[in-house]
Amino acid sequence: MNQGQTDYAALAAATYLPATAKIVEIREMTARERYYRLELPQPLGHRPGQFAMVSVLGVGEAPISISCGPRDDNQLEMVIRNVGRLTRVIHGLKEGDTLGIRGPYGSGFDLDHFYGKDVVFIAGGLGLVPLRSLIIPVMAEPSRFGAVTLVSGCRNPAEELFREDLKQWSQVPGATVIRLVDATENMPWKFDVGLVIDPLPKLPLDPVKTVVAMCGPPVMYKFVLMTLQAKNLGPEQIFVDLERRMKCGVGKCGHCQMNHLYCCQDGPVFQLSRIGALKEALR
Amino acid sequence: MSDFLASLTQVQQWISSLAARYTVFFPTPHGEANYRFTAIGADDDVRFAPYRPTITPPVKLLVPAREELFRFQHKEDGDLLLSPSVDSSFRVIAGVRPCDLKGIFLMDLFFERGVADPYYLARRENTAIIGYACTTPCTDRVFCAAVDSLDHRQGADLFLTPLASGEILVEANTERGIGLLDSTDLPPCEDGPARKIGAIAARPETYGRSFDADVQSLSGIVEQYWDSPLWDKHTERCFSCGTCNLVCPTCYCFDVRDNLALDTVSGSRTRTWDGCMLPGFAQVAGGHNFRPQPAGRQRHRVKRKFEYLPTKYGHGPVCVGCGRCGRQCTVDIDIYDIVHDLIEGGKS
Ligand SMILES: Cc1cc2nc3c(=O)[nH]c(=O)nc-3n(C[C@H](O)[C@H](O)[C@H](O)COP(=O)(O)OP(=O)(O)OC[C@H]3O[C@@H](n4cnc5c(N)ncnc54)[C@H](O)[C@@H]3O)c2cc1C
Ligand code: SF4
Ligand code: SF4
Ligand code: FES
Numbered sequence: 001m002n003q004g005q006t007d008y009a010a011l012a013a014a015t016y017l018p019a020t021a022k023i024v025e026i027r028e029m030t031a032r033e034r035y036y037r038l039e040l041p042q043p044l045g046h047r048p049g050q051f052a053m054v055s056v057l058g059v060g061e062a063p064i065s066i067s068c069g070p071r072d073d074n075q076l077e078m079v080i081r082n083v084g085r086l087t088r089v090i091h092g093l094k095e096g097d098t099l100g101i102r103g104p105y106g107s108g109f110d111l112d113h114f115y116g117k118d119v120v121f122i123a124g125g126l127g128l129v130p131l132r133s134l135i136i137p138v139m140a141e142p143s144r145f146g147a148v149t150l151v152s153g154c155r156n157p158a159e160e161l162f163r164e165d166l167k168q169w170s171q172v173p174g175a176t177v178i179r180l181v182d183a184t185e186n187m188p189w190k191f192d193v194g195l196v197i198d199p200l201p202k203l204p205l206d207p208v209k210t211v212v213a214m215c216g217p218p219v220m221y222k223f224v225l226m227t228l229q230a231k232n233l234g235p236e237q238i239f240v241d242l243e244r245r246m247k248c249g250v251g252k253c254g255h256c257q258m259n260h261l262y263c264c265q266d267g268p269v270f271q272l273s274r275i276g277a278l279k280e281a282l283r
Numbered sequence: 284m285s286d287f288l289a290s291l292t293q294v295q296q297w298i299s300s301l302a303a304r305y306t307v308f309f310p311t312p313h314g315e316a317n318y319r320f321t322a323i324g325a326d327d328d329v330r331f332a333p334y335r336p337t338i339t340p341p342v343k344l345l346v347p348a349r350e351e352l353f354r355f356q357h358k359e360d361g362d363l364l365l366s367p368s369v370d371s372s373f374r375v376i377a378g379v380r381p382c383d384l385k386g387i388f389l390m391d392l393f394f395e396r397g398v399a400d401p402y403y404l405a406r407r408e409n410t411a412i413i414g415y416a417c418t419t420p421c422t423d424r425v426f427c428a429a430v431d432s433l434d435h436r437q438g439a440d441l442f443l444t445p446l447a448s449g450e451i452l453v454e455a456n457t458e459r460g461i462g463l464l465d466s467t468d469l470p471p472c473e474d475g476p477a478r479k480i481g482a483i484a485a486r487p488e489t490y491g492r493s494f495d496a497d498v499q500s501l502s503g504i505v506e507q508y509w510d511s512p513l514w515d516k517h518t519e520r521c522f523s524c525g526t527c528n529l530v531c532p533t534c535y536c537f538d539v540r541d542n543l544a545l546d547t548v549s550g551s552r553t554r555t556w557d558g559c560m561l562p563g564f565a566q567v568a569g570g571h572n573f574r575p576q577p578a579g580r581q582r583h584r585v586k587r588k589f590e591y592l593p594t595k596y597g598h599g600p601v602c603v604g605c606g607r608c609g610r611q612c613t614v615d616i617d618i619y620d621i622v623h624d625l626i627e628g629g630k631s
């Protein structure tokens with residue numbers, strides 16, 4: 001009595017089965033974070049700010065940001081922090097080993113919102129990892145943007161990510177890179193000390209042509225947003241990249257819900273005007 | 284499509300006979316007071332006995348507690364085999380009450396819209412549903428009429444309505460439904476619509492618990508509450524056990540887990556029921572919990588059923604008023620009481 005026209009097995013394969021990606025490069029970034037360059041069977045075709053579900057079969061699956069800019073080849077860059085069951089196993093893998101990948105998922109950033117504007121990036125800790133996927137295309141064509149400012153902060157000098165990139169971006173014409181640590185903890189450090197919000201009040205932000213993209217721990221948003229509002233930036237000029245628990249990436253498992261929105265599909269990048277009134281978004 | 288008339292005995296015998304050909308689930312008594320949708324045998328005594336909602340709703344047959352998404356196997360030559368585990372076996376669920384039928388109808392929307400869910404849709408497409416109208420409230424917990432599910436009919440292949448005469452009106456709504464009747468020789472019923480109206484009119488005027496607000500206004504009322512002592516009041520005793528989620532016909536949140544076989548080269552990825560009332564539901568790595576308090580989780584559960592999903596899907600409340608969550612909560616927290624209080628609070 002089957003009515004079947006749809007090939008559900010094929011649909012299941014397309015929705016939930018991971019593609020096999022080969023780890024072609026691993027770099028130790030900090031004590032907890034490693035950089036991974038992966039090679040996929042096909043290009044993923046992602047937008048900045050999107051993520052993928054990364055898995056080790058038999059262990060589990062987790063959302064991980066795509067850290068490289070958009071690209072046509074089948075390479076992908078990620079940074080993974082060792083915090084739990086799956087990420088510990090991933091940290092035990094070697095070059096040549098494989099990971100499961102499905103995606104890309106999420107809204108991501110739309111470069112059209114940034115062309116012709118003064119762009120400010122605010123990255124706290126691991127927040128630099130997803131933001132880098134937008135910073136790369138912006139820094140690659142500085143003439144298509146106004147002044148570009150990157151404020152990047154982390155706990156101490158040993159935790160700073162992408163040092164080479166930060167150095168290189170600071171040499172891009174029209175770009176300013178502000179590097180901060182909460183405390184030097186007696187390590188050598190030639191940049192600023194303080195929280196990511198500290199330099200913001202002094203930044204000369206043009207309220208008419210500035211666009212901000214930010215990503216960091218939940219505590220960061222409130223204070224940064226207060227500062228930006230004091231500078232007369234409107235909620236349509238600010239984009240935030242949020243984190244939630246995610247188990248499916250396709251709007252079904254319910255874990256990532258914030259009020260009526262699903263972070264995995266409606267986000268994780270949101271224009272502040274879309275979520276400013278939501279009680280569960282920025283907390 | 285077409286209507287037929289049958290006696291109660293004919294209908295019961297016909298359902299047993301279907302079990303000789305197909306897997307048929309029917310609400311079957313377990314112990315004194317509980318019913319479960321159980322696969323019946325062709326010799327079983329099928330009876331539409333005095334009913335109360337089954338422990339878990341029939342829609343859970345379409346979203347099982349633990350469901351395999353795919354299997355994997357690492358071959359010796361280095362190849363990896365992945366095979367999706369889609370279940371397209373045919374089954375019949377008979378004796379589905381209107382509230383649970385509405386639950387299935389809503390679940391269809393959740394799994395169809397956006398990224399379609401192949402596992403649910405494959406099962407659903409291969410599941411025939413035989414609904415059964417209620418004539419009196421099945422327990423004093425129900426509020427199906429207050430949330431517009433008492434007269435829900437959509438999604439059933441066949442729908443049975445007991446008539447005052449003692450006969451059963453059999454409505455066939457799909458070709459598949461007509462197919463299921465092929466072993467019977469029931470006389471057609473010309474005045475089906477009129478008889479249906481008669482059956483509805485014969486019901487008690489106040490049917491189960493009601494709200495002092497009409498169904499269209501509920502989402503707007505619930506929307507007005509965020510920081511309210513009512514959320515605390517209705518969670519003071521809550522254990523965060525998640526039972527209310529697990530027994531609900533419109534809860535479908537899940538967790539995803541991997542299982543590795545003892546050979547360490549093969550295994551499966553499965554999804555299992557999860558619940559937004561459980562403490563770790565919204566916790567991320569690093570320990571941050573976006574809903575650390577039971578009151579915040581209760582607010583989310585209520586708003587999801589009465590505000591968020593109704594707004595997203597546009598089919599009214601996503602609570603069908605079956606009363607299961609209140610009945611099965613150890614400490615008697617009842618979503619009806621919560622919504623009732625929100626309605627009352629909004630008046631003062
Ligand atoms: C959109 C999005 C993008 C993301 N991007 C990135 C990214 O680019 N890079 C990245 O690293 N992460 C990223 N994350 C976070 C990442 O998904 C989580 O870190 C990951 O899910 C953790 O999985 P796990 O199995 O390793 O941890 P789990 O085992 O699930 O552990 C989670 C938490 O439990 C605790 N825990 C685990 N094991 C133990 C134990 N044995 N004892 C006590 N406590 C324990 C840990 O402290 C941890 O905080 C992102 C998340 C989202 C939503
Ligand atoms: S069943 Fe009752 S105690 Fe358990 S989580 Fe639900 S409301 Fe709380
Ligand atoms: S919330 Fe409670 S009464 Fe409403 S459908 Fe779910 S279990 Fe039934
Ligand atoms: S991650 Fe499952 S719904 Fe968003």
